[in-house]
Amino acid sequence: MSKPEPIFYEPWHAQIFALTVCLNETGAFTWSDWVDRFSATLKKHGLTKELNGGDDYFAAWLETFQALLHEKNFATPDQVAELRGLWEAAYLSTPHGDPVQLGD
């Protein structure tokens, strides 16, 4: 426990964390509401396996956030799926070493 640990093990952990905090600060939802929802997801996931607090923790976070975005109509699953496909295509068509960007 004495070795310094990274704060976020993967960039997407930091990204989803920041997205949630950022949207919370716009007043889109309260933090208590978030905690209630996230706790429920963790509880549900923890019924089938013991969560280690790493990747599975942020997987639960992502699932909760997507459901919240859908419910509040900020981002529907279709919209997310479409952009996910666009990003994937962008990665697969960008030469290695070049910055990956989406066209308009």
Added chain:
Amino acid sequence: MSQSNSKKLGELMPHDHHDHDHAHAVLPSEPALRVKAIETVLTRKGLIDPAALDEIIDTYQNKVGPQNGALVVAKAWHDDTFRAALLADPMGVIAELGFYGRQGEHVDVVENTPDTHNMVVCTLCSCYPWPLLGIPPSWYKSDAYRARSVREPRAVLAEFGVTLPETTKVRVWDSTAEMRYLVLPMRPKGTEGMTVQDLAKLVTRDSMIGTGFPKDPA
């Protein structure tokens, strides 16, 4: 892009990538792609500002961390008046030091004594005093810690190397979205005359969660 095209790409298995010989950029993991997609949707709708995201990540990776809590603890060890004020009005004193903000709106300071050892958990998820300690470590978020700290705190503490006299009571504080806790550990022996800065170096993150002791002076 059409759904069918995206599905086709999604069906590519990792071994297919060998055909490309990594000529293209390395494809992020599935959750990473989804997070990027969410960010793009929210940005295009004007719901979030990418610069604000960068600021948040920078803050928690580089600026906010246990060093803030350590300074509070060191000052309390160093100055009895500060310590009394901290215990009486934690939020007022902590805010004066500038350690307020997200997830730090309501923090209580619980003091360890020879009679009582405090430890902090969030049984529901991972509530934690961000302005004082940063982002919680993964063990704090694990099922094992969250479930067992309440049920068998002494066994959990022993796994962290914390053994207490039988006569010391263990008090477990369960954090919520409304209330978080900072443990004020006992000042190590042999630290008389040390400066606040030197004392702060002895205060570990775990000692402020209650799962560790401060370091002994060299």
